[in-house]
Amino acid sequence: MKYANEARAEGVPVRTGEILYEAMPWLKQVTGKTIVIKYGGSAMENPQLAAEVMADIVLLKILGVNPVLVHGGGKAINRAFAKFDLPVEFVDGQRVTTDDAMDLVRMVLTGEVNQQLVEAMNAHGNMGVGVSGTDAGIIVAEQADPRLGRVGKITRINTPLIEDLVADDYIPIIASIAIGEDGGCYNVNADVAAGYIAAAIGAHKIIFLTDVDGLYENYPDPDSLIAEMSLGEAEAMVRGDKLASGMIPKLASCVRALDSGVSAAHIINGTVPHALLLEMLTDSGMGTMVGGLASAQFLNVSPVSKFAAKLIENR
Numbered sequence: 001m002k003y004a005n006e007a008r009a010e011g012v013p014v015r016t017g018e019i020l021y022e023a024m025p026w027l028k029q030v031t032g033k034t035i036v037i038k039y040g041g042s043a044m045e046n047p048q049l050a051a052e053v054m055a056d057i058v059l060l061k062i063l064g065v066n067p068v069l070v071h072g073g074g075k076a077i078n079r080a081f082a083k084f085d086l087p088v089e090f091v092d093g094q095r096v097t098t099d100d101a102m103d104l105v106r107m108v109l110t111g112e113v114n115q116q117l118v119e120a121m122n123a124h125g126n127m128g129v130g131v132s133g134t135d136a137g138i139i140v141a142e143q144a145d146p147r148l149g150r151v152g153k154i155t156r157i158n159t160p161l162i163e164d165l166v167a168d169d170y171i172p173i174i175a176s177i178a179i180g181e182d183g184g185c186y187n188v189n190a191d192v193a194a195g196y197i198a199a200a201i202g203a204h205k206i207i208f209l210t211d212v213d214g215l216y217e218n219y220p221d222p223d224s225l226i227a228e229m230s231l232g233e234a235e236a237m238v239r240g241d242k243l244a245s246g247m248i249p250k251l252a253s254c255v256r257a258l259d260s261g262v263s264a265a266h267i268i269n270g271t272v273p274h275a276l277l278l279e280m281l282t283d284s285g286m287g288t289m290v291g292g293l294a295s296a297q298f299l300n301v302s303p304v305s306k307f308a309a310k311l312i313e314n315r
C-alpha cells in the first residue's frame with residue numbers, strides 16, 4: 001500500500017493537468033482532420049529523436065488526428081553516394097540523379113529510411129504502413145529537366161490508397177519515389193511530394209519537420225526567424241532570390257498546398273523533442289506558420305498575437 005501523500009512527495013507534477021487541459025481547444029480544431037507531416041532527412045539523424053517523432057505521430061492518431069507521413073532522407077542518400085563514389089550535386093534543391101544513382105536513391109528511401117520509420121512507429125502498435133510513392137501509383141511523374149536526369153516533375157497524385165489506409169486507421173508512411181508516366185521511376189524531392197499529396201487529399205494542414213527553427217528571412221541571422229507570413233509573402237519569397245537550397249522546395253510546397261485549400265503550412269524544428277505536439281496542441285506553437293495572416297511578423301512578437309493567429313487560421 002502507498003499513501004497519497006507519498007505519491008505527492010515523489011513529485012506528481014501539478015502542472016500536468018493544466019498542460020493537458022491547454023490542449024483542448026487545439027485538439028478540437030484538428031481531431032478528425034488529416035494532417036500531412038513531411039519528415040526531412042536533416043531532422044532524422046538521431047535515431048532516438050526519430051523514434052520519439054514516430055511515437056508523437058502515433059499519439060496524434062490516438063487523439064483522433066489522421067496523420068499522413070511523407071519522408072525524405074537526403075542525408076542518408078548523401079552517405080550512400082559517398083560510399084559508391086557518386087558525386088552529390090543539387091540544382092535549386094533538387095538532386096541531379098543519373099540512372100545508376102536512381103537505383104541507389106530508391107534503395108535508400110524505400111529499403112532503408114522508410115522501413116526504419118515503420119519499425120519505430122510500429123513499436124507503439126501496428127498502425128504504420130510503409131509505401132513507396134510508386135505503390136498504387138500514389139505519385140506519378142515525368143522527367144523534370146534532362147540536365148537533372150531521373151528527377152521527376154509530379155503530374156498526378158492517386159489518392160485512393162492513402163484514403164483507404166487513413167479510413168482504416170492506419171498511418172501511411174510514404175517514400176518520395178514516383179512512378180514514371182513513361183515507366184521506370186523518378187526521384188522526387190520529398191518537400192514537393194508532401195505539398196502535392198496535401199493538396200490532393202485536401203489535408204487540413206501540412207507540417208514540415210526540419211533541422212532549423214523555421215524559415216529565416218536572412219538565413220542564418222537569428223533575428224530574422226519568421227513566426228508568421230501570409231501566402232502572398234511566401235509567394236514573393238519563392239519568386240525572389242533570397243532563399244537557399246533546402247528552403248526553396250519547402251516554401252514552394254507551402255504555397256502549392258495553401259493555393260489548393262490547405263489552411264496552413266508550418267515549418268518547424270523536428271530535432272526539438274515533441275516539436276509536433278508543441279506546435280499542434282499548445283498555445284505557444286512553434287516555428288514558421290505560412291497562411292492565414294496579412295503580414296510577416298518575427299518571433300519576438302507577443303504570444304497573444306500568435307494565439308490570435310492560430311484562432312484565425314483555424315476558422
Ligand SMILES: Nc1ncnc2c1ncn2[C@@H]1O[C@H](COP(=O)(O)OP(=O)(O)O)[C@@H](O)[C@H]1O
Pocket residue numbers: 039040041042043072073074191209210211212214215216217218219242243244245246247
Ligand atoms: N532561409 C532559410 N531559412 C532556414 N533554413 C534555410 C534557409 N535557407 C537555407 N536553409 C537551410 O535549409 C536547411 C533545411 O533544408 P534541408 O537540408 O533540405 O532539410 P530537410 O531534410 O528537412 O528537407 C537548413 O538546415 C538550412 O541550412
Ligand SMILES: CC(=O)N[C@@H](CCC(=O)OP(=O)(O)O)C(=O)O
Pocket residue numbers: 039040041042071072073074075077093094095105151152176187188189190191
Ligand atoms: C530530387 C531530390 O532532390 N530528391 C531528394 C529526395 C529525398 C529528400 O527530399 O530528402 P530530404 O527531405 O531529406 O531533403 C534527394 O535525392 O535528396
